[in-house]
Amino acid sequence: MLALEPGQTGPALAVWARSECAVQRPSAVLVLSPHWMAECAAVMTHPQPATWHDFGGFPEPLYRLQYPAPGAPALAQQVLHLLQGAGIAARPDAQRPFDHGAWVPLRYLLPEADVPLLQVALPHGYGPAEVYAMGQALAPLRQQGVWLIGSGSMTHNLHEFFTTRPAQDAAPADYVTAFARWVEQRLLAHEREALLHYRERAPHAARAHPTDEHFLPLFFALGAAAWGQRTGPHTPPAQPHYLTREVMHSHLAMDALVFL
Secondary structure: OOOOOOOHHHHHHHHHHHHHHHOOOOEEEEEEEHHHHHOOOOOOOOOOOOOOOOOOOHHHHHHHOOOOOOOHHHHHHHHHHHHOOOOOOEEEOOOOEEOOHHHHHHHHHHOOOOOOOEEEEOOOOOOOOHHHHHHHHHHHHHHEEEEEEEEOOOOOOOOOOOOOOOOOOOOOOHHHHHHHHHHHHHHHHHHHHHHHHHHHHOHHHHHHOOOOOOOHHHHHHHHHHHOOOEEEEEEEOOOOOOEEEEEOOEEEOEEEEEEE
C-alpha cells in the first residue's frame, strides 16, 4: 500500500532521489527484492519487463499502477558474469516481470520510469552472509553509476498486522522499535558479526521477522557498500544515512537508508 499511501517514506525517497539526480542520474538500477526467490541468483534479462501486481485483495486503484521502465539486457550479462565470477550460481531469466518490491519504491525514486531497471533473485536458503556476498560481488557496478537497492522491510510481521489492522499512523509496537533501533546501533558501530547473527542477538528478531526474506535484502546493500570493512587505509568505512525511520500500521518499520 506504500504506492497509494506514501506516508513520510514516499516523500523521503523522492526528496533524496531528486537531490542525487541533480548531481548525477543513475545509469541503471538493480534491485534485490524478497518477492523474487529462486533456486539461484536469477537475473532479469527482458528488454521491457511488465509491471506485475503480485498480490491480492487490495484496493482496485493499486492494480492500475504501472512502472514502464526499460530493462537492461546488456547490464544483466555483466551481473551474471560478476556473480558467477564470485562463485555464486546465477542464470538469466527472460520472462520475469517487475514485482512490487521493485516498482513500488521506484515510483518515488524515479517516477518518470526512464532509467533502465532489472532485478536479481534472492536464492532459496541464503542467509545474511550469502546475501552480503552477492552485494560484494556486484559492488563494481556502483562505479558505473548503477544504484544497487535491497528492497525489503525493517520489520515484517504480517500476522500481527492483519490480526489487529492498526491505523497507518498508529503508535509503533514496542518490539518494532526495539528491533529497528538495535539494527541501527549495529550499523553505526560497524558490528558486522552481530548483524550477520541478528537472529540470535537482536531483540524480538523472530517476532519482527517470522521469516527472514524481507530482512535479507539489507545485507545485499551492505555488501555492495562494503559496510563493515575498510576499502583502503585512508578510506573510512561506509556509514548509513537514514532517510526515514517511519513505522506504518504499528508493525511495519519502513526504515530507508543509503550508503554513498
